[in-house]
Amino acid sequence: MIKYLLKCENNHEFESWFSNSEEFDKLNKKDLLECIYCSSKKINKSIMAPMISNNKNLDNLDTIYKNLKNEKKNLLQIRNYIEKNFEYVGKDFSKKVREVYYDKKNNNAIYGTTTPEEREELADEGIDLLTIPWVSKDN
Numbered sequence: 117m118i119k120y121l122l123k124c125e126n127n128h129e130f131e132s133w134f135s136n137s138e139e140f141d142k143l144n145k146k147d148l149l150e151c152i153y154c155s156s157k158k159i160n161k162s163i164m165a166p167m168i169s170n171n172k173n174l175d176n177l178d179t180i181y182k183n184l185k186n187e188k189k190n191l192l193q194i195r196n197y198i199e200k201n202f203e204y205v206g207k208d209f210s211k212k213v214r215e216v217y218y219d220k221k222n223n224n225a226i227y228g229t230t231t232p233e234e235r236e237e238l239a240d241e242g243i244d245l246l247t248i249p250w251v252s253k254d255n
Contacts, residue, residue, distance in 0.1 A: 118179065124151035125158040126232055152249045155229065191251040198248070202227045210234040217243050 209228025
């Protein structure tokens with residue numbers, strides 16, 4: 117196992133584990149990796165400290181893996197709930213969220229994507245957003 121510090125084109129940093137360095141390259145080449153913050157598919161890596169395995173580390177790794185599986189399951193449940201109960205507005209999200217925010221009669225539940233700049237503009241207007249890691253269903 118190898119752990120990389122990953123960075124997207126928007127300078128978001130996050131960590132991820134791979135079975136080996138070729139696995140990262142293969143997944144990245146197929147655009148199967150994405151930023152957990154903005155869903156960018158342009159991901160670069162820098163290696164982190166190596167993990168030296170012993171039985172204790174393997175036990176810890178099993179625990180981490182089980183925890184990650186549970187977290188993924190929880191995130192998929194959130195994703196399914198959002199997809200069933202909210203309207204997807206895609207990249208028009210910042211425009212649509214303003215319509216909902218300023219038209220007090222409009223209480224549509226929507227979801228979509230924004231750029232970091234759009235998020236900052238919305239925050240400056242007092243529009244608070246929640247970012248949810250969008251876990252792939254077939255990953």
